[in-house]
Amino acid sequence: MSRELFVEVCYALPDRQTRIELRLPEGATLQQALDASAIQQQHPELDLAHAKVGVFGKLKPRDTVLADHDRVEIYRPLIVDPKAARQRRVDKSRKAGSVEGRKWLPKDSR
Secondary structure (H helix, E strand, C coil): CCCEEEEEEEEECCCCEEEEEEEEECCCEHHHHHHHHCHHHHCCCCCCCCCEEEECCEECCCCCECCCCCEEEEECCCCCCHHHHHHHHHHHHHHCCCCCCCCCCCHHHC
């Protein structure tokens, strides 16, 4: 008798999150979980063929064999590079008079 896996497929938008719980046969892959979830019916804008996917926050290939209670995640593309966004925040706070991110020099070397 084949054992079943309980997995969850998740996709998050800025204003809502979709979680679909599934029962799959042991040995099921990440791609099989995506197919079984039918998540594109709820999110027709989702380009599942090109979306990055993973398990518990780590990118994984679609042929990854899942374990019981895995959380399959579908990642949205980044709108802004995180490094560039942080640099903009630092620049903005410096203009406002903050000293965040500045290197301090000893008094006698100023």
